[in-house]
Amino acid sequence: MKGIVFDMLRDMVEEQYGLEGWQAVIDQAGSDGLYISTDSYPDAELLGLVAAASDITAIEASDLVFAFGQFMVGEFYKRFPRYFDDCDGLIDFLLSVDRVIHVEVRKLFPDAGVPEFRYSQSTPEQKSPDQQSPDQLTMIYQSQRKLCRLAEGLIDGSAKHFDQSYSLKHPVCMHRGDSACHLIITLQ
Numbered sequence: 001m002k003g004i005v006f007d008m009l010r011d012m013v014e015e016q017y018g019l020e021g022w023q024a025v026i027d028q029a030g031s032d033g034l035y036i037s038t039d040s041y042p043d044a045e046l047l048g049l050v051a052a053a054s055d056i057t058a059i060e061a062s063d064l065v066f067a068f069g070q071f072m073v074g075e076f077y078k079r080f081p082r083y084f085d086d087c088d089g090l091i092d093f094l095l096s097v098d099r100v101i102h103v104e105v106r107k108l109f110p111d112a113g114v115p116e117f118r119y120s121q122s123t124p125e126q127k128s129p130d131q132q133s134p135d136q137l138t139m140i141y142q143s144q145r146k147l148c149r150l151a152e153g154l155i156d157g158s159a160k161h162f163d164q165s166y167s168l169k170h171p172v173c174m175h176r177g178d179s180a181c182h183l184i185i186t187l188q
């Protein structure tokens with residue numbers, strides 16, 4: 001993971017638990033807390049910080065990862081507003097993640113490990129193409145990191161950004177032995 005992700009995690013912890021909170025997290029994780037935003041660090045290091053934060057706050061690690069995803073949206077908006085402003089709502093934005101945003105991120109940071117998403121606008125319940133609704137999108141997520149909770153938080157933060165209500169189903173998941181995660185977003 002790029003250092004920029006660690007910077008964002010520090011900002012989130014500091015916002016809610018102050019500098020002492022962040023110091024406690026890095027102490028517990030055995031980290032010096034020095035991250036350079038354009039450098040890369042092992043994923044295990046980030047997961048170690050999340051585990052330490054989970055121990056200290058008694059919040060489940062997967063809920064912290066979700067909250068981190070929500071928080072990242074605001075940080076991404078501060079740094080890259082154009083990606084949001086160029087889009088016509090949540091579904092359009094989510095379609096642009098794989099087609100535009102992560103493509104640009106890979107150009108900017110060739111060693112970034114951005115995941116691949118595939119999209120399907122039909123769901124198992126909607127068998128015929130003419131029944132497809134433009135208000136529904138399935139994101140098929142595949143990554144060694146299995147950070148589907150992060151994706152869920154990013155989707156939730158993005159929905160808030162565009163002020164749109166949605167529901168999410170996650171019937172197929174790598175954590176339940178499937179080969180990818182299916183995130184079905186339905187606008188309400």
Ligand code: HEM
Nearest residue numbers: 001002076083097105112113114115143145147151154155
């Ligand atoms: C402007 C918006 C966005 C930007 C600039 C962005 C950029 C990035 C960057 C820099 C990373 C870290 C790569 C690394 O450290 O190696 C990342 C990872 C990730 N992004 Fe995005 N992203 C954006 C929106 C989203 C959204 C909306 C989703 C989900 C629907 C998403 C899903 C993910 C996931 C799941 C990862 C973790 C890496 C993995 O699973 O392998 N991103 N993104």
Ligand SMILES: [Zn+2]
Nearest residue numbers: 148173174181
């Ligand atoms: Zn999953």
